[in-house]
Amino acid sequence: DIRDKELAVYFNQLLDKGVLLTVILDSCHSGSIGRGNENFLNDPPKARYIEAADYDVKDAVEPRRPEERGALIMSAAQDFEFAKEHTDENRIAHGAFTSALLKALQQLTPDAAANDIYNSLTAIMKYYGKTQEPVLAGVDARKKGTLFALPKGAVKNRFMVASSRLEAKGVELQGGYAFGLAEGVRLAHDADTLQIIEMRGANKSLAKVVAGSKEKIVPGTLFEVVSWASSKAPALKVYMPKAVPGNQLQDFVKTYQSVKAAKPLSWVTDIAKANPDKIYYLENGVWNYNDKKEGKKELTGGLTAAAFQKSLGTANSAFVNMPPPTALYDQVVQSFKNYNNIEVVSNANEAQYTLIGALNDKNKLAYALVKSQVTLQDTTESLPARTDYIEFNNDASANDIAATLSESAFKIAKIRDWLMLSSPKGQNKFPFKLSFQGYSSGKLLATDRVKVGDTLSLFIEEDLSEGGWKSNYSKRYIYVFSIDSKGTMNLLFPSAASGNTENRFPVTDNNNVAEKRVQLADFIVSLPAGADNYFLLSSEQAINNLSIFDQEGVLTRGPKPEETGGHNPLEDVLYTGSKTRSQVIITPVTWGIHKHILRTFE
Structure with missing residues (x-):
């Protein structure tokens, strides 16, 4: 047996020499490989298949985590799980993780991103019936790059969802509500096209085959979303003033x-x-x-x-x-048709947003979507007041402006869906909520008002109003993210580099008694001022693509005094929906969502 911190020392020695390090491990309890700290958030360690040692190997050494220094670490299981075996179709025995990895590599191109490989092999493992959750740890650049950090050409970001297994009704997919999927969404791979017909939770859905052959679809095949469906929440309504030549x-x-x-x-x-x-x-x-x-x-x-x-x-x-020119009007309306959760209306009083034309500070004509009305029912007080203004130079620029505005409207619609999303009905089997306290004072926030520059500590705590934690409840993976008043989404827990390692809540003792309150993170309150929404999403199944909880805002932040860098998130995700319009979103019972609003002022 070898400890994580001992391996971390060797990995760091390689990184010190400039090695582009990729570590792939198919072994039990490998989820924390390379990490220096102990696992304090998960279940008590399970017995390994070795004789128990009667000495304590604990020491004070805390090496830096290799995955935070550029190493890409892919392992077979969480640090509290066993790695299972599997016999493939050729009756050859492998570790289930190894078998799934080989299948994923066979189906993907040499330029496939590590994220795509990981998503594909995870779906294949679920098809095998293995309950272990593989781990992918590394900085964002390594996850988006090739498996062994080899150069590749510019690759367009695409939203890919892996097939899991074939059923009588169609194909189960490893993607659900949290990925922005919904009934009516269409996905394609080569000649095969699928349409989602049933949502099965935050991370699962069922699709029927509308073109191609179901029998030829193998587990782990990555399908690209090619047509979005609208939300079960009412569509985002946009008013377009009549155009002029x-x-x-x-x-x-x-x-x-x-x-x-x-x-x-x-x-x-x-x-x-x-x-x-x-x-x-x-x-x-x-x-x-x-x-x-x-x-x-x-x-x-x-x-x-x-x-x-x-x-x-x-x-x-x-x-x-200023009204839009005909060329811009036509392009924007056409672009909005690609997003069925956006509806163009002819009555300005019905719209949440209006296309506005204005002369900017440079005396140039520019267009933006501006919030036109606020209703408590739609929770639009938390939506961005407007998008960025985009300069209109001539008819040739209409296409680019339309693409930018429609993407911004799509982001707003996704945010609106999150704001209107309700937890599953019935008994909540994850009775926890978010709480905040001052970092320096250690005191719980007495109001919902916070000041730019304040440092806060974020906690998850037992919600006794929901009955509290019961010993027969299942632990869940949790994801805490925020949406600010300009539409920027940021993941607060877990970190993107650590992935789902050490992400099982609540923290319990040997008798499955939960800790009442656990600190997750510290953060500094930053601009913009306005209503910031914090979400706690819990799921019995891990959500592996953590980049879905990041989104660039529709209104660019000004640089802070100390920095001028911007965000670089993926933009393909996180709205819910189908073409059926309803105020109520029917959700499964294996996940839940808790929301908390803080109002930021300068």
Whole structure:
């Protein structure tokens, strides 16, 4: 027997020499290979098949974790599990992990990312009936790179889901609600196309074969999502003002620019941050304006320089909403059709977001989606106030703008689905919730208001209002992530490098008595100000692709005083849905979600 920390020393010696290290281990209790700390979050260690030693080998040495220094470590099981054996179709005995890895490598290209290999072999192992959970540990770059860190060409990020097993009704997939999958989603691999017909939890679904041959589909085949279905929650509704010809729009812009230059008042560039005295907009071919005191009025004479200046009167501030040109309107509507959880509406009062055109600080025309109404039912107070403004230069730029805006709308729709998602009905068999306390004071937060720059400690604690923990309940994997007011999603626990190692809750003693409260992480409250949502997702089955809990925001953060770096998350995931519209999402009972809102201020 050899300890993890002893192996870590040898691994670190290789890394010190610049070796691109990949470690693959098919052995019992291998989930913490290379780690220096003890496993304090999982079940008490199970007996190994060796004689018990009567001496204590514990020491104070804590080597740095190799996976945090660039090593990629792939192992057969969690550090509390046994690695099972398996006999393949040729009656050759392997470790189940080794057999699944070989199958995955046979089915994937040499340029396959380590993440894809891992997802494929995990699905194959589930098909084999093995309950062990393999572990992939390493920094994000290694997980996205090839298995042995060999160079590869630029590879487009694709959302891939592995097949698990064949059933009478179709193909079981290793992906569920937490991956953004839903009834109606279509996936393809070569000539085979699947459509999801049943959701089976956070990490499983069933698909029927709509093209190709079911019998030829083997476990571990990676299918790419090719068509998204809409959410069971109501679609995100976007209002698109009627378009105008490009030359007419240019005339409007020139008039606006000339009046701006001549009239010294506060010209609003971001309507989401201001409440101007007058707002000008084109409606059914007629220019109107809303006066803060007198209400809606028609701009007599249209948007001419003379009529515009006269209507301003004594206003101290004004905003002009420019309509979209025909080329942009057509491209945006077409792009939205690729996302069935987004609906274009003709009535502005029905929409959560509106396409807004404005002159930015550089006096250039730019477009954004801006939140147009707030309702408690939709929980939109936690949605981004707007997306980034994208400059419109000419008709040739319409396609790129449409692609950016539709992707932003898709992200908002996914966030909205999370905000509206309810835990499974019936008895909650994971009675735990999130709690926060000041890092320095050690005191529980007395309010939901926190200040930018505060350091908080994050805990999971037993929820006695839900009946508390029972000894016959099953432990779960937990995932804690946040969504801020600009739509950025960040994973707080577990770390992406550690994966699901040491992720089984609650922490219990030998009698399965749970610890009442366990600290998960410390973090600094950062911009933006607004409502930040924190989610605790629990699942009896591990979610292996932790990158699904990261998403770039739809509104770019400004750099913090100490940094100018940005996020680099995958963007393909985390909305729920099907084409059936319902306020209630029916969910299985093997997972649950708890939400907590903190309101950040500067």
